[in-house]
Amino acid sequence: MASDIGLFLGQLLTKPHQVVALAPSSRALSAEMAATLDPAGGPVIELGAGTGRITQAILDRGIPAEKVHSIEMNPIFCDKLRADFPGLNVYQMSAGDVGDLEVEGAQAVVSGLPLLSMPYELQNAILTGTFKQVGTAGTYIQFTYGPKPPVKTEIREAMGLTWTTSRKIWGNLPPARVYRFSCPGS
Numbered sequence: 278m279a280s281d282i283g284l285f286l287g288q289l290l291t292k293p294h295q296v297v298a299l300a301p302s303s304r305a306l307s308a309e310m311a312a313t314l315d316p317a318g319g320p321v322i323e324l325g326a327g328t329g330r331i332t333q334a335i336l337d338r339g340i341p342a343e344k345v346h347s348i349e350m351n352p353i354f355c356d357k358l359r360a361d362f363p364g365l366n367v368y369q370m371s372a373g374d375v376g377d378l379e380v381e382g383a384q385a386v387v388s389g390l391p392l393l394s395m396p397y398e399l400q401n402a403i404l405t406g407t408f409k410q411v412g413t414a415g416t417y418i419q420f421t422y423g424p425k426p427p428v429k430t431e432i433r434e435a436m437g438l439t440w441t442t443s444r445k446i447w448g449n450l451p452p453a454r455v456y457r458f459s460c461p462g463s
Protein backbone atom coordinates (compact mmCIF):
# COMPACT_ATOMS: atom_id res chain seq x y z
CA MET A 278 0.00 0.00 0.00
CA ALA A 279 2.87 2.40 0.76
CA SER A 280 4.20 1.81 -2.76
CA ASP A 281 0.89 2.79 -4.32
CA ILE A 282 0.90 6.11 -2.41
CA GLY A 283 4.30 6.99 -3.93
CA LEU A 284 3.11 6.09 -7.43
CA PHE A 285 -0.16 8.01 -6.92
CA LEU A 286 1.62 11.16 -5.69
CA GLY A 287 4.10 10.97 -8.57
CA GLN A 288 1.24 10.88 -11.09
CA LEU A 289 -0.60 13.63 -9.18
CA LEU A 290 2.42 15.88 -9.70
CA THR A 291 2.77 15.10 -13.41
CA LYS A 292 -0.98 14.91 -14.28
CA PRO A 293 -2.80 17.01 -11.64
CA HIS A 294 -5.88 17.61 -13.85
CA GLN A 295 -6.45 13.88 -14.28
CA VAL A 296 -5.69 12.57 -10.78
CA VAL A 297 -7.35 15.43 -8.80
CA ALA A 298 -7.11 13.83 -5.33
CA LEU A 299 -4.69 14.19 -2.45
CA ALA A 300 -4.38 10.44 -1.92
CA PRO A 301 -5.81 7.13 -3.12
CA SER A 302 -9.24 6.25 -1.66
CA SER A 303 -9.05 4.78 1.84
CA ARG A 304 -10.05 1.21 2.67
CA ALA A 305 -13.26 2.52 4.34
CA LEU A 306 -14.34 4.57 1.32
CA SER A 307 -13.43 1.78 -1.12
CA ALA A 308 -15.48 -0.73 0.90
CA GLU A 309 -18.50 1.63 0.88
CA MET A 310 -18.17 2.00 -2.91
CA ALA A 311 -18.42 -1.79 -3.30
CA ALA A 312 -20.94 -2.45 -0.50
CA THR A 313 -24.08 -2.87 -2.63
CA LEU A 314 -22.53 -4.96 -5.42
CA ASP A 315 -24.05 -8.42 -5.82
CA PRO A 316 -21.39 -11.18 -6.01
CA ALA A 317 -23.90 -13.30 -7.97
CA GLY A 318 -24.90 -10.43 -10.28
CA GLY A 319 -23.60 -9.24 -13.65
CA PRO A 320 -20.20 -7.74 -14.47
CA VAL A 321 -18.96 -4.53 -12.86
CA ILE A 322 -17.40 -1.67 -14.84
CA GLU A 323 -14.95 0.56 -12.97
CA LEU A 324 -13.96 4.06 -14.13
CA GLY A 325 -10.70 5.80 -13.14
CA ALA A 326 -9.24 2.79 -11.34
CA GLY A 327 -5.96 4.54 -10.48
CA THR A 328 -3.72 2.36 -8.31
CA GLY A 329 -6.55 -0.11 -7.65
CA ARG A 330 -7.89 0.68 -4.15
CA ILE A 331 -11.53 0.46 -5.27
CA THR A 332 -10.68 -2.43 -7.60
CA GLN A 333 -9.46 -4.37 -4.55
CA ALA A 334 -12.69 -3.62 -2.67
CA ILE A 335 -14.77 -4.85 -5.63
CA LEU A 336 -12.81 -8.12 -5.62
CA ASP A 337 -13.09 -8.35 -1.81
CA ARG A 338 -16.87 -8.06 -2.22
CA GLY A 339 -16.71 -11.38 -4.09
CA ILE A 340 -16.84 -10.27 -7.73
CA PRO A 341 -14.36 -12.42 -9.72
CA ALA A 342 -11.61 -10.45 -11.52
CA GLU A 343 -12.82 -11.78 -14.89
CA LYS A 344 -16.15 -9.99 -14.32
CA VAL A 345 -14.53 -6.64 -13.52
CA HIS A 346 -13.81 -4.21 -16.40
CA SER A 347 -11.57 -1.34 -15.30
CA ILE A 348 -11.14 1.77 -17.43
CA GLU A 349 -8.15 4.01 -16.69
CA MET A 350 -6.56 6.57 -19.03
CA ASN A 351 -3.12 6.68 -17.36
CA PRO A 352 -0.80 4.00 -18.86
CA ILE A 353 1.35 3.76 -15.71
CA PHE A 354 -1.71 2.98 -13.57
CA CYS A 355 -2.87 0.47 -16.23
CA ASP A 356 0.47 -1.38 -15.98
CA LYS A 357 0.09 -1.58 -12.18
CA LEU A 358 -3.51 -2.82 -12.39
CA ARG A 359 -2.49 -5.58 -14.86
CA ALA A 360 0.42 -6.62 -12.62
CA ASP A 361 -1.54 -6.60 -9.35
CA PHE A 362 -4.86 -8.14 -10.47
CA PRO A 363 -4.48 -11.21 -12.71
CA GLY A 364 -7.63 -11.81 -14.75
CA LEU A 365 -8.86 -8.20 -14.43
CA ASN A 366 -9.98 -6.62 -17.74
CA VAL A 367 -8.03 -3.35 -18.02
CA TYR A 368 -8.75 -0.80 -20.74
CA GLN A 369 -6.49 2.19 -21.30
CA MET A 370 -9.12 4.60 -22.63
CA SER A 371 -11.27 7.57 -21.66
CA ALA A 372 -14.25 6.96 -19.39
CA GLY A 373 -16.21 9.08 -21.86
CA ASP A 374 -16.25 6.02 -24.15
CA VAL A 375 -17.70 3.66 -21.52
CA GLY A 376 -20.81 3.17 -23.67
CA ASP A 377 -18.66 1.51 -26.38
CA LEU A 378 -17.36 -1.27 -24.11
CA GLU A 379 -18.61 -4.72 -25.12
CA VAL A 380 -19.88 -5.98 -21.76
CA GLU A 381 -23.16 -7.92 -21.42
CA GLY A 382 -25.52 -7.21 -18.51
CA ALA A 383 -23.34 -5.02 -16.26
CA GLN A 384 -24.90 -4.54 -12.78
CA ALA A 385 -23.06 -1.29 -11.94
CA VAL A 386 -20.51 1.29 -12.98
CA VAL A 387 -18.26 2.19 -10.04
CA SER A 388 -16.46 5.48 -10.55
CA GLY A 389 -13.35 6.86 -8.87
CA LEU A 390 -13.26 9.68 -11.43
CA PRO A 391 -12.92 13.35 -10.47
CA LEU A 392 -16.40 13.89 -11.92
CA LEU A 393 -17.01 17.32 -10.37
CA SER A 394 -14.07 18.84 -12.20
CA MET A 395 -15.09 17.42 -15.58
CA PRO A 396 -16.78 19.52 -18.30
CA TYR A 397 -20.45 19.04 -19.18
CA GLU A 398 -19.78 17.11 -22.42
CA LEU A 399 -17.55 14.54 -20.72
CA GLN A 400 -19.90 14.08 -17.73
CA ASN A 401 -22.81 13.68 -20.13
CA ALA A 402 -20.92 11.05 -22.18
CA ILE A 403 -19.99 9.15 -18.98
CA LEU A 404 -23.57 9.12 -17.61
CA THR A 405 -25.19 8.35 -20.98
CA GLY A 406 -22.69 5.55 -21.65
CA THR A 407 -23.13 4.20 -18.13
CA PHE A 408 -26.90 3.81 -18.38
CA LYS A 409 -26.52 2.32 -21.87
CA GLN A 410 -24.47 -0.37 -20.10
CA VAL A 411 -26.53 -0.93 -16.93
CA GLY A 412 -30.09 0.01 -17.99
CA THR A 413 -32.89 0.68 -15.51
CA ALA A 414 -31.84 -2.02 -13.03
CA GLY A 415 -28.23 -0.91 -12.64
CA THR A 416 -26.47 1.84 -10.71
CA TYR A 417 -23.78 4.45 -11.18
CA ILE A 418 -21.73 4.65 -7.97
CA GLN A 419 -19.63 7.78 -7.39
CA PHE A 420 -17.92 9.30 -4.37
CA THR A 421 -17.59 13.01 -3.79
CA TYR A 422 -15.94 15.25 -1.22
CA GLY A 423 -18.42 18.09 -1.70
CA PRO A 424 -21.87 18.78 -0.19
CA LYS A 425 -23.84 18.40 -3.47
CA PRO A 426 -24.53 15.53 -5.88
CA PRO A 427 -21.45 15.08 -8.10
CA VAL A 428 -23.48 14.96 -11.37
CA LYS A 429 -24.40 18.34 -12.87
CA THR A 430 -28.03 19.44 -12.34
CA GLU A 431 -28.77 19.71 -16.10
CA ILE A 432 -27.69 16.11 -16.64
CA ARG A 433 -29.60 14.80 -13.60
CA GLU A 434 -32.75 16.54 -14.77
CA ALA A 435 -32.44 15.63 -18.47
CA MET A 436 -31.86 11.94 -17.66
CA GLY A 437 -34.34 11.79 -14.77
CA LEU A 438 -31.72 10.41 -12.39
CA THR A 439 -32.65 9.42 -8.83
CA TRP A 440 -30.10 8.73 -6.10
CA THR A 441 -29.29 7.69 -2.55
CA THR A 442 -26.36 8.87 -0.42
CA SER A 443 -24.22 7.05 2.10
CA ARG A 444 -23.24 8.32 5.52
CA LYS A 445 -20.13 10.50 5.52
CA ILE A 446 -16.96 8.39 5.44
CA TRP A 447 -14.70 10.17 7.90
CA GLY A 448 -11.88 7.68 7.44
CA ASN A 449 -10.82 9.17 4.11
CA LEU A 450 -8.66 12.14 3.14
CA PRO A 451 -10.74 14.26 2.69
CA PRO A 452 -13.98 12.76 4.12
CA ALA A 453 -16.38 11.70 1.36
CA ARG A 454 -19.88 10.42 0.64
CA VAL A 455 -20.95 7.76 -1.85
CA TYR A 456 -23.82 8.49 -4.23
CA ARG A 457 -25.73 5.71 -6.00
CA PHE A 458 -27.60 6.93 -9.08
CA SER A 459 -30.36 5.11 -10.97
CA CYS A 460 -32.04 6.03 -14.23
CA PRO A 461 -35.60 4.66 -14.04
CA GLY A 462 -36.42 5.86 -17.56
CA SER A 463 -33.33 4.58 -19.42
Ligand SMILES: C[S@@+](CC[C@H](N)C(=O)[O-])C[C@H]1O[C@@H](n2cnc3c(N)ncnc32)[C@H](O)[C@@H]1O
Nearest residue numbers: 295298301302325326327349350351371372389
Ligand atom coordinates in the same frame (compact mmCIF):
# COMPACT_ATOMS: atom_id res chain seq x y z
C1 LIG B 1 -9.07 10.61 -7.92
S1 LIG B 1 -8.15 9.39 -8.82
C2 LIG B 1 -8.93 7.93 -8.15
C3 LIG B 1 -8.12 6.67 -8.26
C4 LIG B 1 -8.71 5.46 -7.55
N1 LIG B 1 -9.97 5.04 -8.13
C5 LIG B 1 -8.94 5.74 -6.08
O1 LIG B 1 -10.10 5.97 -5.71
O2 LIG B 1 -7.95 5.77 -5.33
C6 LIG B 1 -8.88 9.58 -10.42
C7 LIG B 1 -8.42 8.59 -11.48
O3 LIG B 1 -9.21 8.78 -12.66
C8 LIG B 1 -8.36 8.72 -13.80
N2 LIG B 1 -9.02 9.51 -14.86
C9 LIG B 1 -9.23 10.87 -14.88
N3 LIG B 1 -9.92 11.22 -15.97
C10 LIG B 1 -10.19 10.07 -16.66
C11 LIG B 1 -10.89 9.78 -17.87
N4 LIG B 1 -11.45 10.74 -18.62
N5 LIG B 1 -10.96 8.49 -18.28
C12 LIG B 1 -10.39 7.48 -17.54
N6 LIG B 1 -9.70 7.70 -16.39
C13 LIG B 1 -9.60 8.98 -15.95
C14 LIG B 1 -7.03 9.31 -13.32
O4 LIG B 1 -5.97 8.89 -14.13
C15 LIG B 1 -6.97 8.74 -11.90
O5 LIG B 1 -6.36 7.47 -11.89
